[in-house]
Amino acid sequence: MEQATVNETQPSPEGGNGEAIRLEGVTKRFGDFTAVDAIDLSIPRGEFFSLLGPSGCGKTTTLRMLAGFEVPSEGRILLEGEPVEDVPPYRRNVNMVFQSYALFGHLDVADNVAFGLKRRKVPKDEIGRRVDEALELVSLGSRAKSRPSELSGGQRQRVALARALVNRPAVLLLDEPLGALDLKLRRQMQVELKQIQREVGITFVYVTHDQEEALSMSDRIAVMSDGRIAQCGAPEEVYEHPNEEFVAGFIGISNMIEGVVEGPGSVKIGTGKRIQAPVPADCDAGDTVQLSVRPEKIAIDEEIEAGMIEMTGRVVSRIYHGVNTQITVELGQGAHLVALEQATYTASADDRWEEGMEVRVGWHPENCLVLR
Amino acid sequence: MPGVAGDVSSKGFWSRFLLPGGVWLLLLFVVPICLVLALSFGYTDDLGRAVYSFGLENYQDAFDPLYIPVLLRSIGFAVATAAFCLLLGYPIAYYIARYGGRRKHILIALLVIPFFVNYLVRTYAWVALLADEGLVNSALKDLGLTETGIQFVNTPYAVVGGLVYGYLVFMILPIYASLERMDGSLIEAGKDLFGTPSRVFMHVTLPQTKQGILAGCVLVFLPAVGDFVSAQLLGGPDTYMVGNLIQDQFFAASNWPFGSALTVVMMLFLSIWMLGYLRSAAREARDPVAAGGV
Numbered sequence A: 001m002e003q004a005t006v007n008e009t010q011p012s013p014e015g016g017n018g019e020a021i022r023l024e025g026v027t028k029r030f031g032d033f034t035a036v037d038a039i040d041l042s043i044p045r046g047e048f049f050s051l052l053g054p055s056g057c058g059k060t061t062t063l064r065m066l067a068g069f070e071v072p073s074e075g076r077i078l079l080e081g082e083p084v085e086d087v088p089p090y091r092r093n094v095n096m097v098f099q100s101y102a103l104f105g106h107l108d109v110a111d112n113v114a115f116g117l118k119r120r121k122v123p124k125d126e127i128g129r130r131v132d133e134a135l136e137l138v139s140l141g142s143r144a145k146s147r148p149s150e151l152s153g154g155q156r157q158r159v160a161l162a163r164a165l166v167n168r169p170a171v172l173l174l175d176e177p178l179g180a181l182d183l184k185l186r187r188q189m190q191v192e193l194k195q196i197q198r199e200v201g202i203t204f205v206y207v208t209h210d211q212e213e214a215l216s217m218s219d220r221i222a223v224m225s226d227g228r229i230a231q232c233g234a235p236e237e238v239y240e241h242p243n244e245e246f247v248a249g250f251i252g253i254s255n256m257i258e259g260v261v262e263g264p265g266s267v268k269i270g271t272g273k274r275i276q277a278p279v280p281a282d283c284d285a286g287d288t289v290q291l292s293v294r295p296e297k298i299a300i301d302e303e304i305e306a307g308m309i310e311m312t313g314r315v316v317s318r319i320y321h322g323v324n325t326q327i328t329v330e331l332g333q334g335a336h337l338v339a340l341e342q343a344t345y346t347a348s349a350d351d352r353w354e355e356g357m358e359v360r361v362g363w364h365p366e367n368c369l370v371l372r
Numbered sequence B: 001m002p003g004v005a006g007d008v009s010s011k012g013f014w015s016r017f018l019l020p021g022g023v024w025l026l027l028l029f030v031v032p033i034c035l036v037l038a039l040s041f042g043y044t045d046d047l048g049r050a051v052y053s054f055g056l057e058n059y060q061d062a063f064d065p066l067y068i069p070v071l072l073r074s075i076g077f078a079v080a081t082a083a084f085c086l087l088l089g090y091p092i093a094y095y096i097a098r099y100g101g102r103r104k105h106i107l108i109a110l111l112v113i114p115f116f117v118n119y120l121v122r123t124y125a126w127v128a129l130l131a132d133e134g135l136v137n138s139a140l141k142d143l144g145l146t147e148t149g150i151q152f153v154n155t156p157y158a159v160v161g162g163l164v165y166g167y168l169v170f171m172i173l174p175i176y177a178s179l180e181r182m183d184g185s186l187i188e189a190g191k192d193l194f195g196t197p198s199r200v201f202m203h204v205t206l207p208q209t210k211q212g213i214l215a216g217c218v219l220v221f222l223p224a225v226g227d228f229v230s231a232q233l234l235g236g237p238d239t240y241m242v243g244n245l246i247q248d249q250f251f252a253a254s255n256w257p258f259g260s261a262l263t264v265v266m267m268l269f270l271s272i273w274m275l276g277y278l279r280s281a282a283r284e285a286r287d288p289v290a291a292g293g294v
Helices: A059-067 A109-119 A124-137 A153-165 A183-200 A211-217 A235-240 A245-250 B008-039 B057-062 B065-099 B101-116 B119-130 B135-142 B156-181 B185-192 B197-208 B210-226 B229-234 B242-250 B256-286
Strands: A019-030 A033-044 A048-052 A074-079 A094-097 A171-175 A203-208 A220-225 A228-233 A255-263 A266-269 A274-276 A288-293 A309-320 A324-332 A335-342 A358-363 A368-371
Touching: A019 A059, A019 A203, A033 A059, A033 A074, A033 A203, A033 A228, A048 A059, A048 A211, A059 A074, A059 A094, A059 A171, A059 A203, A094 A153, A094 B185, A109 A124, A109 A153, A109 B197, A124 A153, A124 A183, A153 A183, A183 A211, A203 A211, A211 A235, A220 A235, A220 A245, A228 A235, A228 A245, A245 A255, A245 A288, A245 A368, A255 A335, A266 A288, A309 A335, A324 A358, B008 B256, B057 B256, B065 B101, B065 B156, B065 B210, B065 B242, B101 B156, B119 B135, B119 B156, B119 B229, B156 B210, B156 B229, B185 B197, B197 B210, B210 B242, B210 B256, B229 B242, B242 B256
Parallel strands: A048 A203, A048 A220, A094 A171, A171 A203
Antiparallel strands: A019 A033, A019 A074, A220 A228, A255 A266, A255 A288, A266 A274, A288 A368, A309 A324, A309 A358, A324 A335
């Protein structure tokens, strides 16, 4: 009889000392297609780390390599310092929460949660105790004897989480775990997941295509595109200082205005206007760049302050969102700007600008990013 | 209450098309069975003709201890057949369902095509292969592996072998279907939760495909109990099965009433098994998610 031997590691309660995961030049090819292209990554213990990107960017393949379901074509994967590329999933001290939950329909909730502990030959009374604890953690203590088919989507999600966490893995892998839930429940689970992660102190690697989800839950985010990591950093960093056009466009809405570098600190845009902007040192005159300004950084008419770059345009659309209103302004020559206007305590956002109105728009030069 | 089958008028529409099939079944299926049932209470006169009556003698004869070995042998052969079909068929179904890829449908077709050839004809082919002077024995002699040849025919092994060959596909298809329905991430979840491949098979795959296994066993066991072809062609006096006993009443012994009584007993016996299976299947149908992943 084969035996799954796994060394259990207790998560350090203070978290954060040492490295949970390290990827070195990890590449995964399927035939001619390169799904993951030589990525390097280091995730410290106790971190809530997100892999964010559109479908097909390689985030799920990366997660599956961490779980052991895919073997990297090249590169090394270190789990708590030990290389694991050739270790099968059942000998890795990681557990996964599947997108489809993958609960065992022939077992009740308690037996689903106990599955991993039983395979590891944990003593029976300890299994009972840990299963109870795990179900309490996800507030499902009363449903231990239910079949998964009798539970709601949100409850199934919790069972899947408890089934993975009960094993106290070194790293918990989550593959778009909230994707099947409706918006309200998803928001609620985001908060809960984050709380649970703080409580248990286990390293979470969270795969999602939802940028809002990643921004609100993560300690750090790796934005992936075409099999590589475009940018890796804290949520504020990737949002405020995207290092390339893809990141700026993928995270949040961003205005992109094409222009040509005229000289240090000056870019000429399509309308012919010269704009003062923080041109990076490695850009030469004549380079084509994208100017990126977040919609919430754009001021309209009386909001414009001294020192702002100003332009005029015409309102072409206005979309009311309740808490704010999205206004699209045409600057001429095909250049558009999207501005988000907050509803404030003095004004509701929809009563100020009408379609067709001539408006002045402006932004502070430091709120503009120059991306190549 | 609006049903999925449609409204009242479409129910009437479809009822009309039920008529030809209904009449066909009534005349050619229900009536003959009633004749068999009626005949089972009759007797054979001195000239060997079947006469309808109301006697229970045939049923008394059917439960004669003389036939108990025949019945037990039939059940034994059928159980062995179902067991071998399961052991042979599960890996085949598993391979095709999990690793068949684009060739899945071709592989299934290759399995089914031999079964377009009549069972009797295929069993004759086995006789030609396994006879004392058959192809297998002459090959073995030519290779010098045996001097006298090995006796295959007239043994229980040949009869069960013929039955396995005859019914294997009925085991493979339902198991294949249940494996196809199963969510592959369940197997990954099993491995992720420290299950070695053999443990995952025992604790996840097998329970998840229980309905397919059960259906396959019923589809193999029931016809195998009543089979007479394999025992007649590949067996001898020691492999005599219930099917052969019934067949002989109609042809060799010309005792149709007794043959009919045996048939009725047999049908009732098999119906009990069938009902058991249907009840279990209905239980799963009420709770469909219990059979699959969530």
